[in-house]
Amino acid sequence: MHRLAQFDVSRQFQTRRGKKAAQYGFGVMCAGAMIGVRTTVDLIAPSSGPFALIYPTVLLATLYGHLRAGVTAAILTFLWAWYFVLPAPSSFTFTNPTDPGRVVLNAVCCLIVMCFAEAFRRAAHGSLKEIQRSADRRLTLLAELEHRTKNNFALVxxxxxxxxxxxxxITLHRPIDDAVGRIRTFADAYSNLAYEQAEHSDVEMELYLDALMNRLEKAAVPSHVRLYREIEPVTLPRETAVAIGLYLNEALSNCLKYAFPDGRSGTIGVFFHVTEGEWRLTVDDNGVGHGAVSDGSGGLGTSLMAAFAQQAGGTHEAAPIVGGFRASLSSSRVAATDTATAR
Structure with a gap:
């Protein structure tokens, strides 16, 4: 219905002459369609309601072909109905003394329908153009805001x-390095979404998470650690995608920091699965069995992951597993289902 409301037969033509030709042509087509239907009706009910089908014909012609199409369709169908349908057939003469008044009344009503249809068409198209201009302004402002935000991240x-x-x-350098790394992580995820998803409110998670891990793998994953991924395709709202991406960055950073000390080799597995519309992100490692901090008691990393989980509208869990450590973020319905199953 939305597409039908925006339909315009002359929109695809660039020149004024082409637009006029399209509009007149559409009016002729509408008139021809009405004449065909009216001819079929005459086989069942000849001469009944001679002007009845003119009204929807003029309405459609004007709405989708502008006033020129409406006028063309009105003239052709009106003259045809007067000549071929109204008694006496095949003549412009009247057999009934009341027919002249009826013809004039129908002509006036047809003119009213045409005028209102054209007024409605102009108002609707004007509203659509204003909405488009407003959307363009918003996109421009959003792009400027995203550019400034990215610059602010870099400045901090x-x-x-x-x-x-x-x-x-020197002992104070490590906390500052951690803070710088997190800020660059935020900037990286933010600028990636601003660039790749500028025209969409939703994010393709398979492409987004894969690109995010590729950048992190090149920048921070040592040669003795293997990064394995298994990501299922799904589209999520932009705000949720940002939170999931930041959560994944933090989880991978923690794995690289604590799971493989002293050059120990190992594997980090990233799994993003979707079941019946619900999603789960899992980050496993086969390291020494510690997660956010080396003593497993929690810290800034744990707090950030919990905050990202809340922003994503999901549930965060992190605990040692057999042969390593696991951090997971799942949408609330999945978490609730798993809890019920466990009970």
Whole structure:
């Protein structure tokens, strides 16, 4: 219905002459269609309601072919009905003394329908153009905001790097490096979505998560650690996708930091599965069995992952497993189902 409301027979033509030709042609087509239907009706009920089918014909011609199409269809169908349907057939003469008044009344009513249809068409198209202009302005402002946000992330990271160089105590460098890494993680996920999903409110998770892991693999994963992935295709709202991406970054960073000390080799598995519309992100490693912090008691990493889970509208769980550690983020319905099954 939305597409039908935007239909315009002359929109695809660039020149004024082409648009006019399309509109007149559409009016002739509408008139021909009405004449065909009216001829069929005459086989059952000859001369009944001679002008009845003119009204919907003029309405459709005007709505989708502008006023020119409406006028063309009105003239052709009106003259045809007067000449071939109204008694006496095949003549413009009247056999009934009341027919002249009826013809004039129908002509006036047809003119009213045509005028209102054209007014409605212009109002509807004007509203659509205004909506499009407003959407374009919003997209421009959003692009500017995203650009400034990305620059602000980079500025904060640079300020922290500058502050680190001024510190003489080397033991303070690691917390600052962690903070810089997280800020760059936020900026990376944010700019990726701003670039790849600029025209969409939803995000293809398979492409997004795969690209995110490719960048992290090139930048931070050492050669003795293998990053395995298994991602199912699904489309999620942009806000949810951002939160899942940040959660995955934090989980992978924690694995790389704590799971494989002293050059120990191992594998990190990332699984994003979808079941009946519900999703689950799981990050497993076969390392030493510690997650967010080395003592397993929780810390900034755990707090950030819990915050990202809340932003995604999901549930976060992290615990040692046989032969490693697992962190998972699942949509609430999945978590509730698993809890009920466990009981």
């Amino acid at each position: 990271a640079s300020m922290l790097e500058f502050q680190k160089r001024r510190l003489s105590d």
